[in-house]
Structures are given as C-alpha cells and as structure tokens.
Amino acid sequence: MASQLWAKLIPANAAFEIRESPGKGFGAFATKKIAARSCILRERPLFVIVMPWEVVGNDNVVDAYRSLGPQEQQIFQAMIAYETEKNGSEFRFPEYATMLRNKFSQPPCYEAMCVISSRLNHACLPNAACPIDEEADSGENISVAMFALRDIAEGEEITFNYNEDWAYMSTHIRRAAMRWAFECSCPVCHPNNPLQPISNMRRALLRGLRCLAYGEDLPPCAYLECPVTLRAMGPSPGGRNPRNWGMWYSLAGYIAEAEGLPELSLKMFERGFFHMQTAVGANLLEAHEWRTVAQWGEKSLEIGRTLPPECRSQASLVATQLSIMETLFYDPPVDNIERFAGMIQGAKLVEETQNAIRDFLFR
Numbered sequence: 433m434a435s436q437l438w439a440k441l442i443p444a445n446a447a448f449e450i451r452e453s454p455g456k457g458f459g460a461f462a463t464k465k466i467a468a469r470s471c472i473l474r475e476r477p478l479f480v481i482v483m484p485w486e487v488v489g490n491d492n493v494v495d496a497y498r499s500l501g502p503q504e505q506q507i508f509q510a511m512i513a514y515e516t517e518k519n520g521s522e523f524r525f526p527e528y529a530t531m532l533r534n535k536f537s538q539p540p541c542y543e544a545m546c547v548i549s550s551r552l553n554h555a556c557l558p559n560a561a562c563p564i565d566e567e568a569d570s571g572e573n574i575s576v577a578m579f580a581l582r583d584i585a586e587g588e589e590i591t592f593n594y595n596e597d598w599a600y601m602s603t604h605i606r607r608a609a610m611r612w613a614f615e616c617s618c619p620v621c622h623p624n625n626p627l628q629p630i631s632n633m634r635r636a637l638l639r640g641l642r643c644l645a646y647g648e649d650l651p652p653c654a655y656l657e658c659p660v661t662l663r664a665m666g667p668s669p670g671g672r673n674p675r676n677w678g679m680w681y682s683l684a685g686y687i688a689e690a691e692g693l694p695e696l697s698l699k700m701f702e703r704g705f706f707h708m709q710t711a712v713g714a715n716l717l718e719a720h721e722w723r724t725v726a727q728w729g730e731k732s733l734e735i736g737r738t739l740p741p742e743c744r745s746q747a748s749l750v751a752t753q754l755s756i757m758e759t760l761f762y763d764p765p766v767d768n769i770e771r772f773a774g775m776i777q778g779a780k781l782v783e784e785t786q787n788a789i790r791d792f793l794f795r
C-alpha cells in the first residue's frame with residue numbers, strides 16, 4: 433500500500449523510485465545515473481508549522497492536519513498507517529508521532545511535513561545533501577530540495593546526513609546518539625569496515641577542533657563523552673589569538689575533506705576565512721598574513737565548485753572579499769589595513785569592530 437502511495441506522489445520525471453531498503457523500511461534508489469550537483473527532488477511539504485522559538489506539540493499537528501484539504505488529509509492518513517505498521521503497535525498520538533518521523537525542520541523557524549524527502553535514509557558518508565533554504569524563514573513557499581554530492585549510479589540508494597552533529601562523532605558515540613531513531617548500517621558504521629579506525633580518529637579530531645574554534649563542545653547529552661584531546665587541553669586554549677582560529681578551522685576543513693564530507697569541509701574553510709579576514713581588517717594580523725587568509729578563501733571556493741550551488745551560498749561573498757584583499761594588498765601592494773577594512777565596513781564601524789574584537793580577545 434505504502435509503495436503505491438509514493439509511486440503516485442513522485443514526479444513523473446524523477447530519477448529515483450521508492451522501494452524497500454533492507455533493514456531500513458523504505459528508501460530512495462536511483463533509476464538512472466544522477467550527475468553530481470544535480471537536483472534530485474524539490475518537494476513542497478504537505479504542511480508547515482511555523483512557531484518560532486516554541487515547541488511544536490500534538491495539538492499543533494492535529495490543527496495543521498484539520499486545515500488540509502480532503503486529498504492531503506488522505507495522504508497524511510496513509511502516512512500514519514505506514515508509520516503505525518512500521519512501529520508494530522498503535523501510537524498514543526498518531527499525528528504527532530508521524531510528524532516526528534517525517535519532518536524537516538529549520539530551528540527555530542519551522543517544521544515541515546514531507547512525504548517523499550522523508551523516505552531518504554541517513555548515511556554517515558552520504559551521496560546527497562539537503563541544504564537549508566536560507567530564504568525561507570516565514571513558512572511560506574518553503575520547499576525541501578535534495579542535491580547529488582557526487583555521481584550516483586543507477587540502482588544506488590540515495591542518502592543524506594540527518595544531523596550535522598553526528599559528523600563529529602566516532603562510531604560508538606554516534607550509535608548511542610542515534611539509538612532513539614535507528615541503527616545506522618551505512619558502510620562507515622559497518623563493523624567490518626577496515627577504514628573505521630581512521631574514520632573514528634578523524635571525527636574525534638574534528639570534534640576537538642570544532643570545540644576549540646567554537647569555544648564550546650557539541651550540545652550536552654548523556655551519550656557524549658569528552659574526547660581525550662579536549663580533556664587534555666581544556667576548553668579553547670589560545671582562543672583569543674586569531675591565528676589559532678585560522679589553524680583550527682583550516683585543519684578541520686582538511687580533515688573533513690579527507691573523510692569525504694565536502695559540505696562540512698566547505699563550512700570550516702569559509703568560517704576560518706571570514707574569522708581571519710575580520711582579524712586582518714581589525715589590524716590584529718600582520719599585513720603579509722593576508723596571503724594565508726586568502727588561501728583559505730580560495731580553498732573554500734575550490735571545494736564549493738564540487739558542490740551544488742545551493743550548498744555554497746557564501747561563495748560570492750568569499751569571492752568579493754578575496755578580490756578586495758587582492759586589490760589592496762597585492763596590486764598595487766599597500767600596507768594600509770585600515771583602508772581595506774574601511775572599504776568593507778565603513779570607517780566608524782571599523783573602529784567599533786576593532787575595539788570590540790580587541791576587548792573580546794585581550795580582556
């Protein structure tokens with residue numbers, strides 16, 4: 433029954449089908465080769481609940497359901513039947529339980545009930561991505577879109593990462609974090625994977641570097657043990673030296689790239705670039721150091737070119753800042769950092785920014 437429902441709802445030109453995925457319920461499988469960076473699916477949610485900064489409860493889901501037309505209500509009822517069957521027993525709050533298992537949310541803005549996208553399974557090294565729609569914060573015109581991170585072969589299951597936090601966890605911590613939802617059987621989590629120790633080491637390092645750069649660990653949870661690196665080093669040593677930010681972010685970027693997580697790698701290089709570029713602008717670095725900073729900006733653009741445009745919303749800003757830096761520092765070479773910062777932010781704002789950063793770094 434359920435597969436008939438999805439067969440009816442999937443667009444006619446879709447390059448995938450939804451069928452059973454062993455051990456995971458249903459999953460999406462490519463019916464032909466899908467090229468890297470292409471859009472696999474763009475879905476309008478069945479309904480969207482917009483309650484910024486509030487917790488969505490059962491009553492809200494029931495209200496949203498009641499406001500649907502008869503056809504949409506039928507689809508939601510079919511989803512409830514599918515989830516109930518999968519669960520093996522009746523839910524106490526069937527509408528809410530179904531929403532919980534099929535929603536795409538962008539905290540704190542909205543929760544969207546998606547019928548098709550929610551069939552895609554998780555993988556710790558996914559072949560697709562579901563970037564956040566930066567424009568959609570009002571709840572109207574929200575669409576959930578999936579893009580190929582690399583070429584996907586015919587017959588291959590299409591997967592994406594459900595939770596960025598999991599990228600920073602080694603296998604046993606990840607398993608504990610996921611246990612409320614499912615047991616991941618992707619190749620990275622498979623016990624016979626000979627590369628698992630390397631993957632675990634990379635992810636533990638990523639978590640440590642993230643903690644140093646952000647100044648805080650992942651959100652606290654009972655299953656999160658403190659990695660050895662953090663216990664030994666304490667929180668954010670050297671956090672007031674902008675050169676350290678650059679080092680942590682760029683190391684994290686290279687490690688994420690080696691692990692096969694281009695989205696995360698891009699994010700790290702971009703964050704490193706923007707932090708360091710602010711430090712150059714605020715006169716906290718030597719003028720000649722702009723070249724190192726520029727390298728990270730260029731590296732982020734290089735990784736971005738391998739990703740779908742929707743996954744690299746910061747690329748044009750990075751390119752603009754790079755060209756400003758080049759104009760000021762390279763051709764012709766000048767050492768007036770104030771002028772560079774002034775061009776970007778306006779003189780008064782620069783002074784305030786410099787003072788704020790100095791207060792923060794050297795208080």
Ligand SMILES: [Zn+2]
Nearest residue numbers: 556616618621
């Ligand atoms: Zn996995």
